[in-house]
Amino acid sequence: MKKVKQKKQPPRRFTDLVGVDFSTTATKVVRLKKTKDEITLLGIDLLPSVDFGTASHKIELPRNMVAHYGCLTYSGAAAIVRMVNAPLPAEQDALPDAKLRELLNISDEYRVAAMLAKRGKGRQDSSFLAAAIPQDDVRFLLKLFPSGPPAPASVEVAGLSFVSAFLNARGEECKNEAVCLVEAGDSVSHYAILNKGAVALVGKFAFGGSMLRSKIVEDLGVDEELAETILADHSINITTSMSDVMTPFLKQLSISKDFIERHQGCRISKVYTSGGLSLMPHWSSVVEQVLGSSVVPWSPLENIQYDPEIVPEHLIAQATRFAAAIGAAIGGFEES
16 A cells, blocks of 8 residues: 655665554554565564654554564554545646545645545546644654664554455455445444445544444443443343434445445445454444445454464454554555
8 A cells, every 4th residue: 555655764675673553442463574575573562552642752562563664653543544546647647645635635734645446537536545643643653663663664544544445355365346335443433345346435534442332331320440341241232222323434445335236336235344342242233234335254364474472462353453453564465
């Protein structure tokens, strides 16, 4: 996936990278190594979350997780991922940054990047997968690694990096299909619709696990800690409460799904879910009910080699939470 990159890139191909995902609930870290066509997991860890509202300070990674370079990703509230359309001369493959900012309706306080998704024919506009990150957020992230290692090689939005992890895990089986991907976290959720392996639409919603916890607190009169336990309990039926919170988000996603099906003449029958929210036992049934598509769980560790002894069992169970971190590192391999 296209990344919002730093101006200076190391003049070499990466074979050993750390992927770091700064989310609301935790900092997810993975270390991957690539040899020929094989990717191996060298380490995986959950660290405390980083508060973007405080002064940035150097972050210390466990020694076994330190490579020379790292790929950073985050799900910031002000970060943007969007498909944009614009005319593109035949001899060009990219839009100027100023044009991207105009299309995204943002100022030069954002760092922007875009990837050509589909070139228009004749007088048709071309489609671009665009991302924008506030310059303040970029500076904050870079200050977490002031001297390296790892030296930051790229910064991107988690709503794009998880797609790279999916394509590595399930891209082959979906190369001739149209599918919807949903990465649902604690405060922000992203979706991507892929048609024959190409991104057709992306989006972001201010929806996540924190809203569900608040709903359980309100409906059942419990505290947040107990609400968290209830959400994870298979035996307690909270489908009604979940539906009340999830349905507005899923209806918006359903509109996007119907739009792509009509305009690209395809049928989206599967929704692949990832992120911490997808671990909740009643999540799949609500998604299936509203979207009318079967929900398929997947792991970002699929098609990645690893020694079971280096991966704690509790992290294997939560592997879906590492989709963005793994995707960031895989994207680093692909673009180096």
